[in-house]
Amino acid sequence: MRRFRFGVTARIVAVLVVLGVAVFPLYWMFVTALSSNSDLFADKPRLTPDLGQFGVFVDALAEGKAGGWLLNSLIIAVGTMVLSVGLGIPLGYALSRFSFWGKALVTVVLLFTQMLPEALMVVPLFALFRRFELLDSLTGLILVNSAFVLPIVALILKGAIDGIPKELEEAARADGARPFTTLTRINVPLIAPSIAATAVIAFFHAWNEYVFAVTFIFNPDLQPASVGIANFIGELGTPIQTVMAVAFLFTLPAVAFYLLVQKYVVSGMTAGAVKG
């Protein structure tokens, strides 16, 4: 009996410790943003946010360049989302419903691209971007981010289409619908949750992307938030509260949306990796 009771308490404590470890750094980001200077540099740091300091979020957006950064990030992320999902749906459909020459090769290439580090591709892509005048352009970042997130989007959508009974489509085809119509009218509505999940993945892939953004963008007005925030590290002079407020505004949407689509992301990513 005694052992049983201890087990329950120990489990509760263990769960709380795990959650503390998981959440604390982001909580600390929030607390740091909402700290007065005297709390920040006091001998004993304040462990709770000082809500009286809430103006730091307003200041961060209004005075700094953060508003512009977040807007650039938003443009890049929305563009990447539209493009990669737009290309990923037909690719996933082709992989799921057709058997064709080269299918195995396409699948292998999709999986292979998952292991290429962005840093390796920076140099040749830089040359390519220079030739096509895509340096210093948000369009260029949208294109390259789409290419990098496309494989995982396509593999997740392939898995989703695999799960839809073929009979639905065959009936439509028997009525004379073209493949494209059966895709848009029959499959797309049925895989809407997976499409939403891949849209979120694509959005935040681009939202978080750093290497290409820092190498291909020179104009400070075109910097996305990932680059802007990264420049804070090691940069003296910006109040740490502002830094943390911007970083918090940058992090919050990513965390919130990922929590919503978590299960699709997990099953999609593992399924994609297994198929190789």
Add this chain to the structure above:
Amino acid sequence: MTVVEQTGAPKTTPRAGARRRPSPLGSKWTPYLFLAPAALFILVFQAVPLLQEVYLSFTRTRLLNPTKSEWVGLDNFNRIFGDPEFHRTLLITIVYVITCVVVAIGAGLVVALLLNKKFRGRGVARALVTVPWAAPGIAVALIATWMLNAQYGIVNRFLDAVGLGVPGGAILDSSRYALPAVLATTIWQLFPFTSVVLLSALQSVPAELNEAAHMDGAGRWATFRAVTWQVIKPTVGLLALLMTIWSLRRFELIWLMTKGGPVGATETLVIDLYSQAFDSKELGSAAAIGMVGVVISLIVIIGSRLVARAVEKGDVR
């Protein structure tokens, strides 16, 4: 192969269905029309740059004058493999990757087992534990750097308070503690993913089997090994593969926290590759380092498939 089953698709139907495919207006070109746009994209932004990178690795090319590149054969590879610093980079990469794989999966398994039991608020706990995985790498690097700040960082204040403080507190400037700090941050970001994946694998462990093992008088550990581990083994293998590939290519977290320093203490292959290209401006060496990384990834992937196949055969008996 629990994870494969999630995608559903009965194993026989795809092929049988495909043969009946000739449908109204769908010619044999139809699939190519669907995949052409995406294929073009991947060709332009992945395949061609990769081939260029392969070519570069056999040349001497300077960043500042890239058009003037000179074919040098295996020179770059000979040079990096003869360089003791590169040996250290390889060693650090191996330590980094293996630690990430082992600790992220170990911690993930513990957390998954913890969250697999029924208790009130389990849904919320499962969601909250995902948070680190969802946080952008940039933000993680920033908050980690701040928390590890020598003077005002909460980590140092805590360590000082419990009497374990690093002298001077400069964890990220210490060639001894920088790598553990970067590893801890990486693992903090990775373990939610492994635990969520393992949790979904644990849910396919049949409860009757556990009970049966208990009835037979097996202890907890024996039950775990006989039942649970057998079910989750393929998922663990898959996670090991994913964690290996992801840790091999992880860049921004290390770069922003330490830039590979102090004096190369946190320099993994990708960091070395990036600084060769943009600090030393030697594109050829950078490409050669990149090729080493790609070859390691390929060996890991092919090796893991061979092992998986051998295990499957062994299981058939």
